[in-house]
Amino acid sequence: MRVYNFSAGPAVLPVEVLEKAQRELVCFEDVGMSVMEMSHRSKAYMKIIEEAEAKLRSLMHIPDNYHVLFLQGGASLQFAMAPLNLLVGSKKADFIDTGVWSSKAIKEAKKFGSVNVIASSKADTYSHIPSYSKESFDPEADYFYICQNNTIYGTKFTTLPDTGNVPLVADLSSCIMSEEIDVSKYGIIFAGAQKNLGPAGVTVVIIRNDLVGKASERVPTMLNYQTHVENGSMFNTPPTYAIYMLKLVFEWVESQGGVAALEKKNKEKADLIYDFLDQSKCFKGTAAKEDRSLMNVPFVTGDEALDATFVKAATATGLVNLKGHRSVGGMRASIYNAMPIEGVRALVNFMKDFEAQYGGVGQ
Amino acid sequence: MRVYNFSAGPAVLPVEVLEKAQRELVCFEDVGMSVMEMSHRSKAYMKIIEEAEAKLRSLMHIPDNYHVLFLQGGASLQFAMAPLNLLVGSKKADFIDTGVWSSKAIKEAKKFGSVNVIASSKADTYSHIPSYSKESFDPEADYFYICQNNTIYGTKFTTLPDTGNVPLVADLSSCIMSEEIDVSKYGIIFAGAQKNLGPAGVTVVIIRNDLVGKASERVPTMLNYQTHVENGSMFNTPPTYAIYMLKLVFEWVESQGGVAALEKKNKEKADLIYDFLDQSKCFKGTAAKEDRSLMNVPFVTGDEALDATFVKAATATGLVNLKGHRSVGGMRASIYNAMPIEGVRALVNFMKDFEAQYGGVGQ
Numbered sequence: 001m002r003v004y005n006f007s008a009g010p011a012v013l014p015v016e017v018l019e020k021a022q023r024e025l026v027c028f029e030d031v032g033m034s035v036m037e038m039s040h041r042s043k044a045y046m047k048i049i050e051e052a053e054a055k056l057r058s059l060m061h062i063p064d065n066y067h068v069l070f071l072q073g074g075a076s077l078q079f080a081m082a083p084l085n086l087l088v089g090s091k092k093a094d095f096i097d098t099g100v101w102s103s104k105a106i107k108e109a110k111k112f113g114s115v116n117v118i119a120s121s122k123a124d125t126y127s128h129i130p131s132y133s134k135e136s137f138d139p140e141a142d143y144f145y146i147c148q149n150n151t152i153y154g155t156k157f158t159t160l161p162d163t164g165n166v167p168l169v170a171d172l173s174s175c176i177m178s179e180e181i182d183v184s185k186y187g188i189i190f191a192g193a194q195k196n197l198g199p200a201g202v203t204v205v206i207i208r209n210d211l212v213g214k215a216s217e218r219v220p221t222m223l224n225y226q227t228h229v230e231n232g233s234m235f236n237t238p239p240t241y242a243i244y245m246l247k248l249v250f251e252w253v254e255s256q257g258g259v260a261a262l263e264k265k266n267k268e269k270a271d272l273i274y275d276f277l278d279q280s281k282c283f284k285g286t287a288a289k290e291d292r293s294l295m296n297v298p299f300v301t302g303d304e305a306l307d308a309t310f311v312k313a314a315t316a317t318g319l320v321n322l323k324g325h326r327s328v329g330g331m332r333a334s335i336y337n338a339m340p341i342e343g344v345r346a347l348v349n350f351m352k353d354f355e356a357q358y359g360g361v362g363q
Numbered sequence: 364m365r366v367y368n369f370s371a372g373p374a375v376l377p378v379e380v381l382e383k384a385q386r387e388l389v390c391f392e393d394v395g396m397s398v399m400e401m402s403h404r405s406k407a408y409m410k411i412i413e414e415a416e417a418k419l420r421s422l423m424h425i426p427d428n429y430h431v432l433f434l435q436g437g438a439s440l441q442f443a444m445a446p447l448n449l450l451v452g453s454k455k456a457d458f459i460d461t462g463v464w465s466s467k468a469i470k471e472a473k474k475f476g477s478v479n480v481i482a483s484s485k486a487d488t489y490s491h492i493p494s495y496s497k498e499s500f501d502p503e504a505d506y507f508y509i510c511q512n513n514t515i516y517g518t519k520f521t522t523l524p525d526t527g528n529v530p531l532v533a534d535l536s537s538c539i540m541s542e543e544i545d546v547s548k549y550g551i552i553f554a555g556a557q558k559n560l561g562p563a564g565v566t567v568v569i570i571r572n573d574l575v576g577k578a579s580e581r582v583p584t585m586l587n588y589q590t591h592v593e594n595g596s597m598f599n600t601p602p603t604y605a606i607y608m609l610k611l612v613f614e615w616v617e618s619q620g621g622v623a624a625l626e627k628k629n630k631e632k633a634d635l636i637y638d639f640l641d642q643s644k645c646f647k648g649t650a651a652k653e654d655r656s657l658m659n660v661p662f663v664t665g666d667e668a669l670d671a672t673f674v675k676a677a678t679a680t681g682l683v684n685l686k687g688h689r690s691v692g693g694m695r696a697s698i699y700n701a702m703p704i705e706g707v708r709a710l711v712n713f714m715k716d717f718e719a720q721y722g723g724v725g726q
Binding site (some may be wrong): 001002003005007008009010011012013014015019022025026027031032033034036037038039042072073074075076077079080084107108112149171172178194198199201217218219220221222223234235238239240241245305318320321332346 | 365366368370371372373374375376378381382384385388389390394395396397399400401402403407435436437438439440442443447454464470471474475484521555557561562563564565580581582584585586599600601603604605608683686
């Protein structure tokens with residue numbers, strides 16, 4: 001029996017996608033082999049990767065002047081690739097610090113240039129997106145960096161900083177395809193697949209044409225975006241099966257009515273939990289209301305022992321991976337695209353029952 | 364119906380492994396979710412990755428003073444990681460050039476230090492391992508590099524260069540686990556999984572303790588072996604499903620009797636083809652006899668049109684991916700661990716029939 005999996009990532013996938021992958025695992029269509037066994041340069045596999053890209057472009061309305069890459073190494077490798085490819089002019093970049101992941105990106109960029117942290121909410125355990133003044137932006141910066149959705153703290157940028165001609169580089173790992181975005185406002189979007197797109201092991205990079213080809217000769221070949229643009233993500237053997245899984249997930253998104261339809265469902269799902277949290281006497285959300293994520297909902301009872309009791313009892317009823325990130329404690333419900341609304345209802349009902357049993361103990 | 368897949372990589376996997384993966388795809392054991400959906404830090408997943416490492420260590424007799432890492436980016440990223448981590452003393456390295464892949468490693472290392480090519484068989488289209496004199500080895504080199512099995516040309520090092528105290532770094536992508544090796548003779552072994560170990564998207568790195576921790580602060584965090592050693596391959600989200608597939612393949616290798624038993628079978632398989640080639644009036648092998656690979660068998664008729672006829676006719680009977688690499692032409696049968704001897708017999712029988720029909724046309 002399948003559980004409701006609230007893991008922050010790797011995370012729940014649509015059961016229809018898993019069932020299709022299962023049917024095709026030993027023999028794909030009439031090819032006589034598994035997708036895992038296909039040469040990446042075979043006709044059968046080229047069709048898969050081309051369809052994956054075409055579907056992603058269509059679902060996200062990616063303009064023609066952007067390249068789509070399927071790479072490896074996750075967001076962590078992008079933390080190095082972005083500065084190695086873009087810090088070639090003033091060698092300065094602006095960052096907004098909204099948590100562990102932006103901090104890691106900052107630390108990495110400092111190896112290669114000068115980093116200006118415009119604003120940080122670290123002093124408040126990153127429970128909100130920090131306010132910032134456009135006047136503090138450096139118009140000479142080679143790029144401006146944000147982590148758009150902060151998985152650990154359940155915050156997101158509801159409006160993008162207006163960076164003018166400075167390219168905006170954004171980590172969308174935990175919110176890509178959760179709501180409609182305007183790709184043309186970004187210079188680079190990257191996302192590890194393992195939250196909304198598919199299994200771990202493939203990174204989607206969407207990069208504007210003019211940002212490719214700036215890296216120095218001394219940058220490792222595999223870390224130069226140009227290498228992958230010139231070779232259609234096939235300079236080396238790509239993670240073929242993970243890309244196939246992306247294609248299946250993109251087909252599922254289409255079947256759901258596209259990103260706009262998912263956005264509507266995601267808002268319904270998030271509202272169910274936030275509305276409950278806002279009136280609960282036992283639980284409270286930890287992220288600032290105005291910056292709440294659609295994807296990750298951290299909450300606490302205010303009593304660590306009661307938090308642990310909750311997580312244990314929830315697990316026993318098939319609501320799993322609700323423990324908060326080790327850096328903040330408490331609970332976190334990650335409700336990515338593939339989490340059905342039934343799972344969210346089951347969680348809220350369980351929280352109501354728990355509150356009835358334990359009352360406002362933790363308040 | 365499954366075909367016999369002679370692809371050079373990604374390549375055939377044991378059908379028993381694929382069938383087990385298929386059974387477990389939607390729900391793994393009693394965990395209530397797919398392996399693809401598991402948090403990499405969950406107990407269920409930690410058991411999988413730990414078992415994968417333990418089985419690899421046992422099967423390859425890896426000494427305790429070596430770390431095992433599961434990374435991303437394939438051999439191509441190792442071409443940069445090896446020099447970035449090791450070129451810290453004399454900043455010089457020795458290479459033997461045995462083909463496209465060692466040439467790429469040479470090109471990459473030149474970005475970071477001084478490269479000395481000891482020997483090359485390029486003038487002979489890499490049809491043999493070049494001879495070399497130990498006197499030409501640089502005793503001050505930071506490392507010595509070889510590509511042990513050359514997928515495109517069907518050659519392999521039958522004996523390792525004696526590099527003394529200079530660490531030997533070897534790309535074993537297309538021969539790892541095909542025969543017994545003495546890991547203690549190497550400084551670093553790396554291998555993309557997609558030939559003998561599993562699906563594309565995970566790279567196995569086996570590195571001697573003392574070679575870790577030498578990289579400069581300016582090396583990208585993800586390209587420093589120390590990062591991954593300190594975090595048990597979990598600095599970032601690893602390619603979780605690909606590592607699970609490795610575990611299944613390692614279990615299959617155990618069920619076959621281990622690496623020594625596979626080596627025996629691989630020799631039988633290779634002998635079947637080479638013995639036929641050596642007496643054929645239509646086909647001939649292109650690699651020097653003394654350097655023949657156990658894994659990749661390139662051959663030609665001597666007539667390009669006949670080669671194409673052969674590949675087409677073979678494909679029609681379910682013997683697929685026999686076309687040689689685009690850089691050398693002709694045919695190539697890759698007969699990795701998972702290729703059953705029945706597949707090799709079917710190929711040889713087909714070649715006999717083809718020869719009976721077309722005679723010695725190509726000679």
